[in-house]
């Protein structure tokens with residue numbers, strides 16, 4: 001009988017230093033899972049270093065390794081989307097190139113899948129390898145996101161997980177071009193199990209996500225899956241209007257009783273500045289959503305592929 005095929009989907013962006021350790025370690029972890037065959041789908045997300053050349057080299061000698069080269073850097077979410085679209089497996093595992101997630105955990109994901117789950121998420125129990133700032137900001141993000149949004153993202157679960165072909169096809173049905181994968185994964189649902197693991201440090205190189213990129217990523221997540229940030233202005237406006245009515249009443253009564261009282265510069269300027277600030281925040285949030293509508297309405301492709309190859313067509317390698 002034919003074994004089910006596992007596709008490992010790996011985005012690579014300037015990962016030349018990780019590659020040497022990546023393939024031997026991942027290869028042996030995957031070979032040890034006897035119940036499945038595997039392929040490794042590598043997406044080169046517009047790397048500026050020797051990543052692509054090194055991937056070619058590996059793919060040339062290993063028919064299980066496939067390379068998809070994007071036309072430029074589209075970001076991890078787009079690269080993952082490309083990988084999910086290219087993967088042929090019955091089950092698919094998105095995986096980072098830096099070995100922060102131990103490949104040995106994949107066997108546990110597969111074992112859980114064999115119990116009949118459609119999704120097996122890998123949850124980090126120990127994020128000691130991340131900085132304090134990253135851990136606490138991530139925790140704050142999950143809390144805020146899950147308060148604001150109907151789609152709950154499980155805390156400390158990244159893209160590392162196992163999903164079945166059915167789930168991959170469900171993900172392909174989502175047309176949006178700005179893809180917040182953690183949210184999309186949560187949105188599709190399906191029967192989900194959890195496996196826990198300890199996240200390690202990068203084997204080589206540096207993280208590709210600066211604080212600024214992470215902040216934008218968080219905004220992306222918050223605006224992708226709910227409209228509460230838009231609606232909250234209605235209630236805030238109502239509250240401020242009510243308070244001003246009460247305050248106006250107090251002022252009228254005081255003027256009638258005590259006469260006109262001119263000084264009031266401090267309270268005036270405070271009210272003007274405070275309300276001005278609140279309005280600007282509101283406009284900013286509306287702008288964020290309008291920006292998203294604008295981007296989505298253009299209906300551009302999520303990524304462009306410059307070239308693809310599998311070692312069955314080795315002549316393309318020299319291109």
Ligand code: UDP
Pocket residue numbers: 010011012013014015045073074075076079095096097098100206207208209
């Ligand atoms: N990555 C990518 N495109 C990008 C940024 C990152 O394909 O624009 C890949 C990167 O090569 C790695 C994975 O996404 O395989 C996770 O990146 P990283 O380890 O830098 O993120 P962190 O673990 O620090 O959150």
Ligand code: MG
Pocket residue numbers: 096098100202207
């Ligand atoms: Mg990493």
